[in-house]
Amino acid sequence: MKILQLNFEKGWRGGERQTLYCMRAFRKAGHEVELMCRAGGPLAERAPDGYTVHALRNVPAQLRFLAGAGRYDILHAQTANTITWAVLTKWLHRRPVAFSRRTSFVVKPNEEWKTGFKWRHADLFVAISEMAASEPRRLGIEPVIIRSAVEPHQIDAANVQALVREFGLEGKKVLATSAALIRDKDPVTLVRAVGELAKTRRDFVFLHFGAGGDRERQARDEARLLGIEDIYRFAGFRKGVEDFYSILDVFVMSSEEEALGSSVLDAFLQRVPVVSTDAGGLKESLADGRGVLCRVGDFQALAAGMARCLDDAAFRREVTERAYAYVRDEHDVQKMGERYLARFQALLARR
Structure with missing residues (x-):
């Protein structure tokens, strides 16, 4: 598979670390992985050597890039904003979109139609915990639970x-x-x-x-x-x-x-x-x-x-x-990667 990871956050938090873990686990399993992220951001700076990184500066640049993303097998959105852009350009790239929900916020009543629309247009909806899954379930969406990973740290x-x-x-x-x-x-x-x-x-x-x-x-x-x-x-x-x-x-x-x-x-x-x-x-x-x-x-x-x-x-x-x-x-990194890949492969097999 050729997998595009999407994360355009300005800072460095747990979701950005998980994005890199996914990239590494997918490559270790023999798949091709690329990253679309914010130019000058910490994720672009920390991406390991040898990965293709598409560092973009603004939303229009991202929309243009995603419109031409038909060369990938899977688009994996790691954040709420990137699932929006991946869904909005889906009629152009025509590729399956996976989304990992890493938050537990309650959707405001006046935003349910908008959030529900983009969530329902994800071909694979992953929640990192039962709590993260509760709100999409309320809106009639049943996520797959794949918990985040952590790995031993080399102490400085x-x-x-x-x-x-x-x-x-x-x-x-x-x-x-x-x-x-x-x-x-x-x-x-x-x-x-x-x-x-x-x-x-x-x-x-x-x-x-x-x-x-x-x-x-x-x-x-x-x-x-x-x-x-x-x-x-x-x-x-x-x-x-x-x-x-x-x-x-x-x-x-x-x-x-x-x-x-x-x-x-x-x-x-x-x-x-x-x-x-x-x-x-x-x-x-x-x-x-x-x-x-x-x-x-x-x-x-x-x-x-x-x-x-x-x-x-x-x-x-x-x-x-x-x-x-x-x-x-x-919460093993490789096991997390294997859980995602099994879902990706099942998704492609249905197309």
């Missing part, structure tokens, strides 16, 4: 040591999250949870990795109000954040909404215990005792979960081993 020791020096982590317990400071991630609840934990101990530092957003000021103000600015440290966006999992004692997520929560999978892979709200796909990932699940917004339960992971060594070993076995089986 120099990057880790630089972080230890910067935040004075030597001799401290280290807890962290990796999430933008936006409403969906609910950073204010997380600050309150750390404040609750700090009432009984001060032997730790909490690092918040992630770009700023509409809840940054409120989160910073809450940390100041609780008197934990020396403990709750806003570390910002960091390249190679996966390196830092190697020194974590606990990883925490406080999301209100989450399609999957791929950063949790990195923690699983590095045997870091996870405490999380039960938002969306996080409930699926941490099911069957793979971590500590708490109700959305319950900062006291999050604090209690962090304390247990810090103090109960037997519990810590149990949940991390269970989580590690799960992530290596269910």
